[in-house]
Amino acid sequence: MSEREQEPVEQMYKDAVHWHVNTGGETIHAKRMPGRFRSYKWYASVLWVLYLLTPYMRWDGHQAILFNIPERQFHLFSITLWPQDIWMLSLVLILLAMTLFGVTAVAGRVWCGYFCFQTVWTDWFTWIEDKIEGNPVQRRKLDEAPWSARKLRLKLLKHAIWLLMAVITGITFAAYFTDAFELWQRYLTLDAPPVAWVVLAAFVFGTYVFAGFMREQVCFWLCPYARIQSVMVDKDTVLPTYDEMRGEPRGKAKDKGNGDCIDCRLCVGVCPTGVDIREGMQEGCITCGMCIDACNSVMDKLDRPRGLIRYASRKEMAGEVLPPLFRRPRVITYCTIFLLAVSGIVYGMTHIPPIELSIVHERQPLYIQMSNGDIQNRYTVKALNKTPATLHMQVSLSGATGLAIVDGGQEIVLEPGKMIPAHLFLVAHPGALTAKKVTVNFVLESVESPHIRMEYESVFMAPGGR
Incomplete structure (x- = not known):
């Protein structure tokens, strides 16, 4: 050191x-x-x-x-x-x-x-x-x-x-x-x-x-x-501090040669933890400033400048310049x-979605080949309604070619504050698929409130797509 x-x-x-x-x-x-x-x-x-x-x-x-x-x-x-x-x-x-x-x-x-x-x-x-x-x-x-x-x-x-x-x-x-x-x-x-x-x-x-x-x-x-x-706390921290140079030696105000501190102990009497700030910064000091109020009241009665006890840093008391905060x-x-x-x-508060959406692709099995040759994938839709009203959500596909929802679509009813899993099935003819793993976007749109619209990206698996 x-x-x-x-x-x-x-x-x-x-x-x-x-x-x-x-x-x-x-x-x-x-x-x-x-x-x-x-x-x-x-x-x-x-x-x-x-x-x-x-x-x-x-x-x-x-x-x-x-x-x-x-x-x-x-x-x-x-x-x-x-x-x-x-x-x-x-x-x-x-x-x-x-x-x-x-x-x-x-x-x-x-x-x-x-x-x-x-x-x-x-x-x-x-x-x-x-x-x-x-x-x-x-x-x-x-x-x-x-x-x-x-x-x-x-x-x-x-x-x-x-x-x-x-x-x-x-x-x-x-x-x-x-x-x-x-x-x-x-x-x-x-x-x-x-x-x-x-x-x-x-x-x-x-x-x-x-x-x-x-x-x-x-x-x-x-x-x-x-x-x-x-x-x-470091030497730049401002704390309730006793100005020893100005206050010492302590004694009666009428005696010449004494400092400004008259040893009235009022600063100790007002401290909620019983600390004597004149003995330096202590563990019990909670920097409430009560000692400053007490000392200033005494200085006012003695017609002396305030600030014998004041918020100050170690650097300031040592005569150094306190650096700016920046x-x-x-x-x-x-x-x-x-x-x-x-x-x-702020971002989170202003971007809370009305619906928390998750669409999970079924992994066992990844796909099923129907008797007519079509490929079918199964998905589990988990949607949490964060609004206070019941929502009727229409499910559709966005940007997908050759894919279709079984039965042409499905309406999911979301009650307030509840998550009820729903199942969807997508089918495609093998000749319409351009790859063994096709990206698909599901769209959930509220019937009552069209502005409530959620998209979720998933995949469609075909034979050999593992």
């Missing part, structure tokens, strides 16, 4: 000596302060509010978003995805992964700080706790106080609301996989299937325990993303893969 590469590693170990990691022995009661980044957290929570509301939205007479696993249909508003379209799911997963990697490379654990399920629900739970039990000082005193009627009343009210939120969370998740209103009715009448009760129990337990009790411990010990963040190889790579995934998803 070169001397330049070794420097940040040595600095990391130097900072780690002063790190304090809460291993669960204390409950962190973070102070809630208004500010720009606190507002960002509330805005990000709106996405999860949509999660709670979306299953109850209706679209064209059905649930707007429904993952109907028994019938193998995913309804996304006016789009219905089938198992044959599952390749788009892989692109969605790639898109989400590249978004996560790219954002982390640019601005650290933004997902953890603003959008993560654990972060948002913990924030909601502690907000309820703050409204019922008071500010952090009052909550600590209440925890340490002996049990009384007041303490019992406050604790019961808080935990009842927590459990209600956990129940709503679990039922909402289950509602994505079945009709939401029917599900509520079946839960309320105790008529829900066992799998619904298992899902509800798992979500109630997980939400109540993780968001109500474990909180930052989930980020420290259970979340795999927290363990690999160092791989995604010159950072990792960001370029992530963005390129992201755009390719988006393009694939």
